[in-house]
Every structure is written in structure tokens, then in C-alpha cells.
Amino acid sequence: MESLDLLNIAAQACDDKRAENLVALDMRDVSLIADYFLICHGSNERQVEAISKGIKDAVEEEGIEVKRIEGKDDARWVLVDLDDVVVHIFHAEERQYYNLEKLWGDADEVSISVS
Template identity: 40%
Template sequence: MTIEEMSQAVCKAASDKKARDIVVMDMRELSPSTDYFVVCSANTATQVRAIADSIEEQLQEAGVDFFHKEGYREGEWVLLDYGDVVAHVFMQEAREYYALEQLWGDAKLSVYED
């Protein structure tokens, strides 16, 4: 699986659980640690965890395991680190507060369309 296919698989898995505002941030020119961020929003902590579970399950079925997971218990912001692709699943308020799209404003953004 290429990193582009992996980022699209993350997007699809998030979309399957009704994630909102899914964007892919191209980090290749900005970060030595990852190539893409996939950022999405959810309404509740339960939905954040369901989206994270969907991403984890669908990538695991494709033979890809994450390196690190953070924030699952709290459910406000779950980070799944797949090395070249990092998924960020936020409750809307946390997404607005941390504003990754603004923090990494030089990243090229593409909006995921299902």
C-alpha cells in the first residue's frame, strides 16, 4: 500500500463512521517525521472513538498497523500514528482549539470527497 493509498484508506474509514470535514494535509515539505496528516471531526467522544476504531480496523485488514495511539480513553482528540500517515480525529471544539490546519498553514490541503 502506498502512502497515498494509506491516506485515502484513513479518509474512507473515517467517512464510513460519518466523520466531518475530512482533509488531507501534505506534510512532505514541512515535517521530517510524516508525509500526511488526515484530520477530521466528530460530534461526540463516542463518535471520535468509533472513527478511530474504524481507521484501525480497516488498515489492519490491509496489513497496516499503527505505531502509536494517543487520546483514545478521553475521546477528545485521538491520534493514530502510522509513520508516513498520521490520523487526527477531533471533537469539533478541540479541532478549533488546536487548529492544525492553521498551525501548519503552509501544508497543501485536499478535502476528501466520498
């Protein structure tokens, strides 16, 4: 599966759990970490957990292995590593504080399709 397709699956899973302000960054020319970062936030810890579980379920349905999920215990910043795509799910307050969009400002924003 192409990494852009994986990005869209993860984005749809986020949208299905009502994640807010989805932003996708093309990291291919900026970092070796991943092809894409997907950044979103939830309004509380329970929603952040639900978003991460929704992503896990959606990609596993497609036969894709989740490499690692970090931060689930506190649910303030959960990172879902899908290898070529890394999803950052923040609690709203942490998203403002860490401001990854600004930190990775050299990365181009990617259009994602969610319905």
C-alpha cells in the first residue's frame, strides 16, 4: 500500500472519531522519520484514546501492522507509528503548546480526503 493511501485511511479514522483540525505534512524532503505526519487533536483524554483506537482498528482491517503506539496511558499526546505515516493525536492544550506544524514548518501541507 502506498503511504499516501495509508495517510488517507488514518485521516478517515481520525475524522470518524471527530478529531479536530486534521493537518497532514509531507515529511519526505524534511526528515527520514516518515513520509507523512498526520496531526490532530481531541477535546479530552477519552476522545484522544478513541481516536488512537480508531486508527489502529482501521489500519488492521486493511492488513497493516501498527508498529507502535506511545503515550496512551496519559492520553495527552498519543503517537501512532504506522511506519511511513506517523499520527500525532494531541489533547487540545498540548497541541497548542508543542505546535508541531510550526516546528516542522519546512514541510508542505498535504491535502487529505475524508468524507
